[in-house]
Amino acid sequence: MEVIAALMAWSMSAACCNVPASSWLGAICHRGAKAEELSERLSSKAQVYFPGSDGFAPATARWSALSTPEVNVVIVPGVENDVAATLSSVDIAEDGTMAKIGGGTLSKALTDALWAQANRHASPVF
Structure with a gap:
């Protein structure tokens, strides 16, 4: 049930x-x-x-x-x-291997989301 x-x-x-x-x-x-x-x-x-x-x-x-x-x-x-x-949106996969980034997202928002997900080794490359 x-x-x-x-x-x-x-x-x-x-x-x-x-x-x-x-x-x-x-x-x-x-x-x-x-x-x-x-x-x-x-x-x-x-x-x-x-x-x-x-x-x-x-x-x-x-x-x-x-x-x-x-x-x-x-x-x-x-x-x-x-x-x-x-x-602006950042959706990070549970395993941290992939991210879906919406148009208009500033790099700081992406970096903050990655840090929050504990992917400290990653930094955005544009």
């Missing part, structure tokens, strides 16, 4: 990452924490839209309906640094 509960919890959290807020899962998928976390990193001029929020539909409007992507969030930068804050 514990395995089933764990699998259900995992599947719901995974589904919430990719399901529009307007779907039946929208009521149980909490985006508020992510929006708040992202908003704290952006300037006061930046705007963040999720499905169902004011401004989302115009921000995702396309001139063609062909191959329409499923948009989960729209970020309208207010200043140049909002772009870097939005794209």
Whole structure:
């Protein structure tokens, strides 16, 4: 039974990452924490839209309906640094052999993440 509960919890959290807020899962998928976390990193001029929020539909409007992507969030930068804050990410593999680095990541953020992962022998090479 514990395995089933764990699998259900995992599947719901995974589904919430990719399901529009307007779907039946929208009521149980909490985006508020992510929006708040992202908003704290952006300037006061930046705007963040999720499905169902004011401004989302115009921000995702396309001139063609062909191959329409499923948009989960729209970020309208207010200043140049909002772009870097939005794209900046460092995900290091558990074994420390590989890292996925988002665009806009500053080398200090990468170095800090490597140090935190105890990969003190590594330093970024650009």
